[in-house]
Amino acid sequence: MVTIELTVINDSGIHARPAALIVETATKFKSNVIFIKDGMRANAKSIMNIMLLAAEPGAVIKVETEGPDEAEALAAIESLFLSRFKYE
Amino acid sequence: MPDSIEFNRLEINRKRSLPVRDFYYQFKDELSLTIKTPESSLCTEIIEANLHRPGLALAGFTGVYSYQRVQIIGTTEWSYLESVGAEKRREIFARLQDYRSPLWVLTHNAGLHEELLQMCLTQNVPIITTSRETLDFCTEVQDILEDWFAPYCSVHASLVDVYGVGMLYVGESGVGKSECVLDLVERGHRLVADDIVHLIRKGHSIIGKGNKILGHHMEIRGIGIVDVGKLFGIRAIRNTKKVEVVVELQKWRDGENYERTGLDPLTTDVIGVPVSKVIIPISPGKNITVISEVIAMNMLLKMNGIDAAKLFNEKLIETMKNKSRLNSLTRLSTEVYE
Numbered sequence: 001m002v003t004i005e006l007t008v009i010n011d012s013g014i015h016a017r018p019a020a021l022i023v024e025t026a027t028k029f030k031s032n033v034i035f036i037k038d039g040m041r042a043n044a045k046s047i048m049n050i051m052l053l054a055a056e057p058g059a060v061i062k063v064e065t066e067g068p069d070e071a072e073a074l075a076a077i078e079s080l081f082l083s084r085f086k087y088e
Numbered sequence: 089m090p091d092s093i094e095f096n097r098l099e100i101n102r103k104r105s106l107p108v109r110d111f112y113y114q115f116k117d118e119l120s121l122t123i124k125t126p127e128s129s130l131c132t133e134i135i136e137a138n139l140h141r142p143g144l145a146l147a148g149f150t151g152v153y154s155y156q157r158v159q160i161i162g163t164t165e166w167s168y169l170e171s172v173g174a175e176k177r178r179e180i181f182a183r184l185q186d187y188r189s190p191l192w193v194l195t196h197n198a199g200l201h202e203e204l205l206q207m208c209l210t211q212n213v214p215i216i217t218t219s220r221e222t223l224d225f226c227t228e229v230q231d232i233l234e235d236w237f238a239p240y241c242s243v244h245a246s247l248v249d250v251y252g253v254g255m256l257y258v259g260e261s262g263v264g265k266s267e268c269v270l271d272l273v274e275r276g277h278r279l280v281a282d283d284i285v286h287l288i289r290k291g292h293s294i295i296g297k298g299n300k301i302l303g304h305h306m307e308i309r310g311i312g313i314v315d316v317g318k319l320f321g322i323r324a325i326r327n328t329k330k331v332e333v334v335v336e337l338q339k340w341r342d343g344e345n346y347e348r349t350g351l352d353p354l355t356t357d358v359i360g361v362p363v364s365k366v367i368i369p370i371s372p373g374k375n376i377t378v379i380s381e382v383i384a385m386n387m388l389l390k391m392n393g394i395d396a397a398k399l400f401n402e403k404l405i406e407t408m409k410n411k412s413r414l415n416s417l418t419r420l421s422t423e424v425y426e
Contacts, residue, residue, distance in 0.1 A: 013408035016349040016401040024345050047348045056408035058415065 018085035031067025105133040137233040155187035162222035181207040247280035250384035254329040259337035350397035
């Protein structure tokens with residue numbers, strides 16, 4: 001299992017569009033991808049899970065990946081956060 | 089996303105002409121038509137959906153004269169012809185002799201002027217009178233002609249009215265279109281056509297209907313041909329329906345990205361008209377019927393200005409905005425107290 005702490009740096013937080021992108025990215029990997037925020041654990045392969053974190057701009061999310069391709073999955077999620085979820 | 093059914097690649101047809109004979113016999117009673125020229129004059133063909141009121145041509149201006157259209161003599165034109173007298177009328181129709189229209193119609197059952205009759209007899213063009221009023225007649229005939237000349241095509245699909253929403257099911261053979269349709273009918277929805285759907289573009293709408301021979305028959309694998317109208321009764325069928333959603337049934341593909349939020353609805357081009365499109369991945373145990381009903385109801389909500397996906401997202405963004413405002417406030421207050 002590998003983990004990383006990521007900050008939401010886009011302007012409006014993780015709403016439906018960024019959430020859809022996260023799910024799209026996470027489902028490409030075999031590993032489990034878990035987002036943890038304020039003690040709440042969310043499966044990154046479920047859009048409702050991700051949206052209900054209501055991760056506002058500036059929020060810090062702990063990302064946990066576990067499985068055969070955990071490192072690649074973590075890197076992909078990280079670059080998505082850094083790209084400000086492409087849209088914005 | 090792959091588009092397994094491409095409507096723009098379909099062969100789109102258009103009828104070139106409508107024989108006046110067919111028009112006359114089909115609508116004789118409905119439009120209360122009476123023919124004033126010999127039966128043999130019904131040999132012309134209508135080639136345009138528009139009607140023409142030849143007021144200016146009668147008054148002498150033939151520079152621009154849509155003579156190839158059906159000519160309508162309404163009260164205005166008739167009163168003008170009546171007012172100018174026989175001598176002038178002879179002159180008018182002698183000048184129009186060179187322009188051969190497919191059909192002349194007199195509304196209000198107005199008295200036919202001998203000079204017009206003579207011209208049409210020489211040209212071998214029919215004259216029809218109707219008891220209808222001009223506007224009434226024109227609206228109806230315009231509609232008939234537009235239907236006739238509308239672009240149309242046939243697709244391998246099924247059309248069902250689900251809660252009043254026209255849903256066109258497309259997808260490869262064997263994906264389960266007919267089974268889905270049967271399930272919908274069983275739940276009280278109405279079949280328009282299965283397997284072959286004729287689509288006509290009318291204005292900015294696509295109207296679908298079934299094949300005359302096929303009617304509301306369906307082929308169900310393992311059973312054979314069944315008659316939905318007889319099996320389920322009149323409530324289970326309807327003859328035409330506007331196509332409002334194209335539902336593409338697709339075998340589940342790993343790695344394919346299916347719509348998750350509903351914020352970016354798909355559309356597909358059907359004979360030049362954009363129509364909403366939904367792709368449903370099919371996997372064993374999935375109830376497409378319930379999903380179909382949800383698509384229909386969600387569509388109805390959207391038509392009524394309620395977009396659930398959009399509203400949900402707006403609420404979410406608002407929540408996050410408040411949260412970050414709150415965060416900065418608490419940060420500020422701790423700074424003060426420290």
